[in-house]
Amino acid sequence: xxxxxxxxxxxxxxxxxxxxxxxxxxxxxxxxxxxxxxxxxxxxxxxxxxxxxxxxxxxxxxxxxxxxxxxxxxxxxxxxxxxxxxxxxxxxxxxxxxxxxxxxxxxxxxxxxxxxxxxxxxxxxxxxxxxxxxxxxxxxxxxxxxxxxxxxxxxxxxxxxxxxxxxxxxxxxxxxxxxxxxxxxxxxxxxxxxxxxxxxxxxxxxxxxxxxxxxxxxxxxxxxxxxxxxxxxxxxxxxxxxxxxxxxxxxxxxxxxxxxxxxxxxxxxxxxxxxxxxxxxxxxxxxxxxxxxxxxxxxxxxxxxxxxxxxxxxxxxxxxxxxxxxxxxxxxxxxxxxxxxxxxxxxxxxxxxxxxxxxxxxxxxx
Amino acid sequence: xxxxxxxxxxxxxxxxxxxxxxxxxxxxxxxxxxxxxxxxxxxxxxxxxxxxxxxxxxxxxxxxxxxxxxxxxxxxxxxxxxxxxxxxxxxxxxxxxxxxxxxxxxxxxxxxxxxxxxxxxxxxxxxxxxxxxxxxxxxxxxxxxxxxxxxxxxxxxxxxxxxxxxxxxxxxxxxxxxxxxxxxxxxxxxxxxxxxxxxxxxxxxxxxxxxxxxxxxxxxxxxxxxxxxxxxxxxxxxxxxxxxxxxxxxxxxxxxxxxxxx
Numbered sequence: 001x002x003x004x005x006x007x008x009x010x011x012x013x014x015x016x017x018x019x020x021x022x023x024x025x026x027x028x029x030x031x032x033x034x035x036x037x038x039x040x041x042x043x044x045x046x047x048x049x050x051x052x053x054x055x056x057x058x059x060x061x062x063x064x065x066x067x068x069x070x071x072x073x074x075x076x077x078x079x080x081x082x083x084x085x086x087x088x089x090x091x092x093x094x095x096x097x098x099x100x101x102x103x104x105x106x107x108x109x110x111x112x113x114x115x116x117x118x119x120x121x122x123x124x125x126x127x128x129x130x131x132x133x134x135x136x137x138x139x140x141x142x143x144x145x146x147x148x149x150x151x152x153x154x155x156x157x158x159x160x161x162x163x164x165x166x167x168x169x170x171x172x173x174x175x176x177x178x179x180x181x182x183x184x185x186x187x188x189x190x191x192x193x194x195x196x197x198x199x200x201x202x203x204x205x206x207x208x209x210x211x212x213x214x215x216x217x218x219x220x221x222x223x224x225x226x227x228x229x230x231x232x233x234x235x236x237x238x239x240x241x242x243x244x245x246x247x248x249x250x251x252x253x254x255x256x257x258x259x260x261x262x263x264x265x266x267x268x269x270x271x272x273x274x275x276x277x278x279x280x281x282x283x284x285x286x287x288x289x290x291x292x293x294x295x296x297x298x299x300x301x302x303x304x305x306x307x308x309x310x311x312x313x314x315x316x317x318x319x320x321x322x323x324x325x326x327x328x329x330x331x332x333x334x335x336x337x338x339x340x341x342x343x344x345x346x347x348x349x350x351x352x353x354x355x356x357x358x359x360x361x362x363x364x365x366x
Numbered sequence: 367x368x369x370x371x372x373x374x375x376x377x378x379x380x381x382x383x384x385x386x387x388x389x390x391x392x393x394x395x396x397x398x399x400x401x402x403x404x405x406x407x408x409x410x411x412x413x414x415x416x417x418x419x420x421x422x423x424x425x426x427x428x429x430x431x432x433x434x435x436x437x438x439x440x441x442x443x444x445x446x447x448x449x450x451x452x453x454x455x456x457x458x459x460x461x462x463x464x465x466x467x468x469x470x471x472x473x474x475x476x477x478x479x480x481x482x483x484x485x486x487x488x489x490x491x492x493x494x495x496x497x498x499x500x501x502x503x504x505x506x507x508x509x510x511x512x513x514x515x516x517x518x519x520x521x522x523x524x525x526x527x528x529x530x531x532x533x534x535x536x537x538x539x540x541x542x543x544x545x546x547x548x549x550x551x552x553x554x555x556x557x558x559x560x561x562x563x564x565x566x567x568x569x570x571x572x573x574x575x576x577x578x579x580x581x582x583x584x585x586x587x588x589x590x591x592x593x594x595x596x597x598x599x600x601x602x603x604x605x606x607x608x609x610x611x612x613x614x615x616x617x618x619x620x621x622x623x624x625x626x627x628x
Contacts, residue, residue, distance in 0.1 A: 023447070024443065024446070024447050026442075026443060050446045050447055052442065052443075052446055054439060054442070054472075055439075055468055055469065055472040056468065058436060058439065058469075059436070059439035059442070059468075059469055059472070060439075062432065062433070062436045062439035062440045062442075062443065062469075063439050063440065063442045063443030063446070064443060065432075065440060065443065066412075066430065066439070066440035066441060066442065066443025066444040066445075066447070067443035067444065067446065067447035068443075069428075069430060069444060070444055070447040070448035070451065071448075072447040072448075074443070074447070088433055089433055089436065092432065092433050212428075214410055214428040214444065214448065214451060215407070215408065215410070215428065215448055215450065215451050217407045218428060219406055219407075219426045219427060219428060220428050220429075221374075221422065221423055221428075221429045221431070222428075222429065222430045222431065223423065223431035224431065224432065224433055225431070230376075232376075232377060232423070233423060233431075
């Protein structure tokens with residue numbers, strides 16, 4: 001029997017992870033994500049799991065990657081400054097194809113910025129923050145329910161594609177308390193073990209290699225250097241490097257429409273809001289208050305890889321409006337994929353867009 | 367120790383320069399691991415970045431060649447998530463003492479059950495001979511062209527103070543002693559730190575009048591003093607030479623440890 005609870009977003013995130021079988025958490029205290037670590041510190045030792053508070057965020061993501069190689073579902077949670085510190089090892093997780101989940105409860109930046117205020121300013125950092133070319137997956141919850149559901153889902157995506165997966169939440173959703181339905185069980189898609197006798201870094205049909213868990217007799221060498229399909233360093237052969245990086249990118253990008261998770265409202269509308277995270281709530285309020293104004297809504301639960309095909313499903317669209325708690329990071333991505341006008345509605349400072357602000361935009365339509 | 371049992375022959379030739387001391391330290395470590403009865407299936411080698419950190423790539427076990435300075439943080443995750451695995455970390459003076467210093471002291475403090483073998487060649491070898499926190503005062507490197515001015519970090523002292531259960535230092539000349547020390551570290555529950563001073567004729571010796579491999583090994587042999595000898599000199603009230611590097615076992619204790627297999 002599923003049960004209904006009243007829960008904080010950060011707690012729901014931790015509970016979603018536990019339901020998905022997360023058994024390792026490495027973290028470091030940082031506002032506004034700390035409740036996730038605190039909840040894991042209480043819960044993991046009682047579920048046969050491991051909680052460890054590391055000396056910084058660099059060590060946190062490193063421990064998570066190490067734990068993942070023993071087969072454990074592993075995660076960390078942080079915010080802006082800690083997220084920045086994690087960037088190098090996120091690249092390591094990418095090139096070594098280590099499944100792991102990184103929760104970023106975004107706050108105002110740059111630097112120490114606004115520790116207690118919400119933002120969506122790290123949406124491009126999670127896509128491009130580590131050096132080199134790569135592609136990963138980023139989910140964006142807009143409610144406490146989605147904190148639970150999407151965190152659980154993040155583990156499945158991490159295991160399926162062998163990538164670090166980001167839950168790009170924010171202070172607003174992380175600290176919000178609202179009603180949530182806890183399901184009996186969540187769907188679990190485990191990582192596919194490496195077939196013995198096959199090369200550990202040769203992609204399967206989907207570009208994803210099987211996983212050679214430590215301690216199972218694979219004798220696998222895992223390195224952050226460019227490596228061949230055996231996993232051996234081969235850092236000067238241009239073809240091996242190109243093939244590896246192209247596979248790392250394409251295993252995610254070629255599956256982007258399969259990965260996509262979204263909600264589409266009024267696909268015949270001429271004016272279409274595109275949102276992810278908290279502004280989704282404001283748009284829903286506007287559409288609730290002013291029904292029948294010919295407004296459509298594309299709510300993305302997964303932002304990266306960007307499912308650009310969805311924009312074209314709004315066949316009558318004349319304008320896309322993208323409200324974000326940043327200066328237009330995803331509006332830029334929408335612009336890349338359409339010839340139609342894209343109105344970016346940035347909002348800085350930690351407050352949400354008000355329904356009135358978005359309504360004014362609609363009233364200003366020709 | 368049988369070469370075929372532990373080394374990946376398909377990885378040869380290795381990258382180490384002629385006369386490098388790292389191979390000696392790797393051999394000593396594997397000899398100790400084999401003495402423990404550990405196998406390629408239940409042992410994991412983990413490293414950061416640098417010459418020393420390439421070692422796991424030549425060994426048949428599961429191995430994690432990680433980012434610069436972070437090997438101990440990765441190793442902490444591996445060991446805590448699966449305490450059945452025996453975890454050995456190869457590192458160097460730059461990797462461990464400079465960029466990885468914070469992880470080093472906290473791994474000692476946690477007293478996590480793994481063994482670290484640090485190949486201290488007193489230089490950044492892989493990047494071509496820059497000064498490290500362990501470059502002796504006055505030594506020439508590409509970033510200390512007028513002689514290193516900064517005091518040297520005593521890594522073993524640091525490990526003792528930060529809480530490791532086993533700490534010893536030897537050199538690549540002291541093959542038997544080093545092997546025994548590594549084995550004592552592997553046997554000790556909790557964090558074990560074995561520092562091996564190694565010769566780097568290419569990046570260090572060449573610029574410091576120790577161009578020949580034998581000159582560098584001789585330098586290591588004659589630069590050290592046994593901790594027992596220091597003890598005896600102190601007891602007799604004799605002055606202890608300050609320019610000598612103490613070698614031997616610094617601590618063996620049983621503080622509560624993390625990640626020990628139950």
